[in-house]
Amino acid sequence: MILSRRNLLAGSGAVAALAFVPTASAAQLKAIGLQLYTIRDIFSKDPFGTLGQVAKIGYREVEFGGGGYEGMDHAMLRRTMDKLGLTAPSVHIGYDALLQRFDQSVTMAKTLGATTVVLPYMTDEHRNEAGWTAALPNFNRFATDLKKAGLGFAYHNHDFEFTTKPGGVSLYERLLKETDPALVKLELDLYWALHAGENLTTLIERLSQRIYAYHVKDMRPDRSMAAVGAGTVDFAALFKLKGSAGVRHFYVENDQAPAPYLPDITTSFRTLRALRF
Numbered sequence: 001m002i003l004s005r006r007n008l009l010a011g012s013g014a015v016a017a018l019a020f021v022p023t024a025s026a027a028q029l030k031a032i033g034l035q036l037y038t039i040r041d042i043f044s045k046d047p048f049g050t051l052g053q054v055a056k057i058g059y060r061e062v063e064f065g066g067g068g069y070e071g072m073d074h075a076m077l078r079r080t081m082d083k084l085g086l087t088a089p090s091v092h093i094g095y096d097a098l099l100q101r102f103d104q105s106v107t108m109a110k111t112l113g114a115t116t117v118v119l120p121y122m123t124d125e126h127r128n129e130a131g132w133t134a135a136l137p138n139f140n141r142f143a144t145d146l147k148k149a150g151l152g153f154a155y156h157n158h159d160f161e162f163t164t165k166p167g168g169v170s171l172y173e174r175l176l177k178e179t180d181p182a183l184v185k186l187e188l189d190l191y192w193a194l195h196a197g198e199n200l201t202t203l204i205e206r207l208s209q210r211i212y213a214y215h216v217k218d219m220r221p222d223r224s225m226a227a228v229g230a231g232t233v234d235f236a237a238l239f240k241l242k243g244s245a246g247v248r249h250f251y252v253e254n255d256q257a258p259a260p261y262l263p264d265i266t267t268s269f270r271t272l273r274a275l276r277f
Contacts, residue, residue: 026276026277027239027240027276027277028273028275028276028277029239029250029272029273029275031060031061031249031250032058032059032060032061032250032252032269032272032273033059033060033061033062033063033089033213033249033250033251033252034054034059034061034062034063034251034252034253034265034269035062035063035065035092035215035251035252035253036054036062036063036064036065036066036067036069037065037066037067037092037253037255038252038253038254038255038257038261038264038265039054039067039257039261039262039265040066040067041067041259041261042260042261042262043066043067043069044067044068047067047069047072047077047080048076048077048080051077051080051081051084051086052080052084053262054086054265055084055085055086057262057265057266057269058269058273059086059252059265059269060085060086060087061086061087061088061089061249061251062081062086062087062088063088063089063090063091063092063118063213063249063251064088064091064092064112064114065091065092065118065120066092069091070093070097070108074108074111074112075111077112078111078112078113081112081113087113088112088113088114089113089114089115089116089213089248089249090114090115090116090117090118090154090187090212090213090249091108091109091112091114091116091117091118092118092119092120092156093105093108093109093117093118093119093120094119094120094121095119095121095122095123095126095135095138098117098119098138098142099138102142102145105117106146106149106151109151110149110150110151114151115150115151115152116151116152116153116154116185116212117142117146117151117152117153117154118153118154118155118156118187118212118213119139119142119153119154119155119156120156121156121158122135127160127164127171128164128166129166129167132166132171132174136174136175136178136179139153139155139175139179139184140179140180140183140184143179143180143183143184144180144183147183152185152212153183153184153185154184154185154186154187154212154213155175155179155184155185155186155187156187156189156215157172157186157187157188157189157192157193158189158192159192159193159195159196160196161175161196162193162196162197162198163196163197176207176210181209181210184210185210185211185212186207186210186211186212187211187212187213187214187215188203188204188207188211188213188214188215189214189215189217189253190214190215190216190217190233190238191215191217191218191219191225191233192215194219194233195219195223200233200238201237201238201241204238204241204243204244205241205242205243206243207243208242208243208244208245208246209246211243211244211246211247212247212248212249213247213248213249213250213251214244214247214249214250214251215251215253216228216235216250216251216252216253216268216272217252217253217254217255217268218230218231218232218233218268219231219232219233220232224256225254225255225256225257226254227254227257227264227265227267227268227271228252228267228268228271228272229267229268229270229271230267235272235275235277236275236276236277237277239275239277240277250272252265252268252269252272254268
């Protein structure tokens, strides 16, 4: 079974995380974030009320992505977050938007209070050798231009970057080798890397100097997504790795969270709040 043979602990991780007895030296997550794509349906209908519900659960950070946020009143979103005690350290902005509307994207990110722009997704046209070869120089250019604007840049993975291997070299390996490690950081989606068959311990230790944030979602034994604590991943073991020491943002995400969504993100929050490592 792929989870138990190739990857870090599967089967008892969630139980272990909740049953862990904290000690004086145990670490705890200080600020737990939510990728708003998880609740995109309700956020798109009532963004301000939904932010209030997110803050009431206990989240202190959000990451904008999906839900049509690009077309919303960003100044009003920022004022709402300020009132609720929420911050948005990073925002997801698509490849085409960065190519075609760079200045507007910078303004949007800054208005929302973000300090980092994350490239969240690459469409099928880029998921091959020619498309990836054409895109990677733009990753470096985005990062360079964003730095001039006072913003950082990171790339968020799915599974295809690991599993697509033109000429035997994965797209992710090329990303690591052909982009500037000082400028192009990584938002490591733990679920998707695991889904691709990566050993998370090995990957995190290798990428430690470049990891900006984690997307935290759990995996059931059948490899489907789950709220944190409802699956098999031992997040305590991952977060105490030396390679995790520089990670400052831990964003809960569940692409497939069931309606009405709030119970799912509440489970994830409570699990991470109780976690000691």
